[in-house]
Amino acid sequence: MDAIYAGLLDHHVVFIEGSSLGPRELSTLGRGLGAVVNNHHSYVTHPDDRDVVVLEWGGDKRPDAAEWHSDMTYKAEPPFASVLQAVTLPPVGGDTLWASMFSVFDSLPAGLRSELGEMEAVHDMGAFRTPAYRSGGNEAMMAALDDAGSAVHPVVAHHPVTGRPYLNVSESFTRWIIGMSAPESARLLTMLFDAVNRPEHQVRLRWRPGTIAIWDNRGSQHYAIDDYLPHRRVMHRVAVVTDGRLEQRRSELADADVAAG
Numbered sequence: 001m002d003a004i005y006a007g008l009l010d011h012h013v014v015f016i017e018g019s020s021l022g023p024r025e026l027s028t029l030g031r032g033l034g035a036v037v038n039n040h041h042s043y044v045t046h047p048d049d050r051d052v053v054v055l056e057w058g059g060d061k062r063p064d065a066a067e068w069h070s071d072m073t074y075k076a077e078p079p080f081a082s083v084l085q086a087v088t089l090p091p092v093g094g095d096t097l098w099a100s101m102f103s104v105f106d107s108l109p110a111g112l113r114s115e116l117g118e119m120e121a122v123h124d125m126g127a128f129r130t131p132a133y134r135s136g137g138n139e140a141m142m143a144a145l146d147d148a149g150s151a152v153h154p155v156v157a158h159h160p161v162t163g164r165p166y167l168n169v170s171e172s173f174t175r176w177i178i179g180m181s182a183p184e185s186a187r188l189l190t191m192l193f194d195a196v197n198r199p200e201h202q203v204r205l206r207w208r209p210g211t212i213a214i215w216d217n218r219g220s221q222h223y224a225i226d227d228y229l230p231h232r233r234v235m236h237r238v239a240v241v242t243d244g245r246l247e248q249r250r251s252e253l254a255d256a257d258v259a260a261g
């Protein structure tokens with residue numbers, strides 16, 4: 001787990017081939033990195049382990065992750081890492097891409113980087129509204145919005161371990177730059193979202209059954225290509241809320257401060 005953690009800090013996403021873990025083993029793997037969340041406001045969880053979300057698409061059920069995003073940034077404290085395993089794959093397609101938001105940030109002009117450093121943006125659940133609305137109209141949508149919440153984050157965040165700056169807005173969840181008018185905010189965000197699309201910031205994974213991808217949400221975004229319908233694709237995901245190693249280090253530092261008086 002230490003080697004995986006070191007890999008996450010260096011590369012933001014780590015792939016493990018030939019695994020095939022059951023749901024309990026997958027959540028144990030997640031817990032090796034930190035505390036895991038159980039339950040999700042929109043996805044079903046696995047009957048054998050509620051810490052495992054089942055992402056199942058196919059037929060008329062259109063995948064919802066063909067948009068650049070970092071997981072659940074509408075939370076004040078989004079998950080630190082995600083663990084995803086391929087269970088059933090379509091005969092072709094269904095690749096996932098990750099983008100380094102450090103690399104995207106570094107590619108922006110220096111003046112823009114410094115202006116963005118002063119800005120904050122509102123994140124919310126975005127298109128997760130749709131299934132809620134379709135299932136129960138306004139009332140269900142309001143309940144889902146309430147459950148998921150929304151949060152303001154800096155447009156430029158710093159990785160809490162490496163200190164490296166990264167661009168912290170996504171087309172899925174970032175709605176608004178605080179203090180700007182609607183057209184101003186939309187123009188700036190569109191320009192930033194476009195920057196993520198350059199292939200030099202990206203890596204693309206062609207899944208095999210049992211492949212596991214683990215990514216650090218702090219500085220990466222991902223995009224699951226929806227090119228395989230009507231075939232079926234099933235994935236198991238565990239969201240790791242806290243970085244256990246960082247928490248441990250912080251608590252040791254706090255203890256050392258107390259001991260030093």
Ligand SMILES: O=C(O)CCC(=O)C(=O)O
Nearest residue numbers: 055065071096224235237
């Ligand atoms: O299915 C995938 O490849 C990625 C799913 C996804 O976007 C997520 O777990 O947030």
